[in-house]
Amino acid sequence: MNIVTRPLETELPKEEEKLTEKPPMYEVCLLNDDYTPMEFVIIVLQKFFAMKKENATQIMLKVHREGRAVCGVYSKDIAASKVSAVLDFAKVYQHPLQCVMEKK
Numbered sequence: 750m751n752i753v754t755r756p757l758e759t760e761l762p763k764e765e766e767k768l769t770e771k772p773p774m775y776e777v778c779l780l781n782d783d784y785t786p787m788e789f790v791i792i793v794l795q796k797f798f799a800m801k802k803e804n805a806t807q808i809m810l811k812v813h814r815e816g817r818a819v820c821g822v823y824s825k826d827i828a829a830s831k832v833s834a835v836l837d838f839a840k841v842y843q844h845p846l847q848c849v850m851e852k853k
C-alpha cells in the first residue's frame with residue numbers, strides 16, 4: 750500500500766512503533782555438569798562476566814544447585830561472543846562446561 754492509498758490512522762502508529770523498538774537482549778547462562786571444578790567456574794565468572802569473587806561464588810553455587818543461572822544480559826553480538834569465549838576457555842582446560850544464550 751503506498752502513501753496515497755494507505756489509511757492514515759491505522760498504518761502510521763505501527764510504523765512509528767518499529768522506529769522506537771529496542772533491539773532484543775539475550776541472557777547468557779552457565780549450565781551445571783558433574784565434572785567442571787567449582788573453582789574453574791568461579792574463575793570463568795570473574796574473567797568473562799566481571800564478577801567479584803563473592804558474587805561469582807554465589808552464581809556458581811546457584812548453577813550447581815539449580816542447574817543453571819544467568820550470568821549477564823547483553824545485545825546479541827556481545828552475548829554470542831561471551832558464549833564463544835567461555836566455551837573456548839573451557840575447551841582449553843578440557844572441562845565440559847556449557848554456556849548458552851537465550852532471547853529474553
Ligand code: TYC
Binds near residue numbers: 779787790813846
Ligand atoms: N557441579 C560441578 C561440581 O560439582 C560444579 C559446577 C558448577 C559445574 C557450575 C558447572 O556451571 C557449573 N564440580
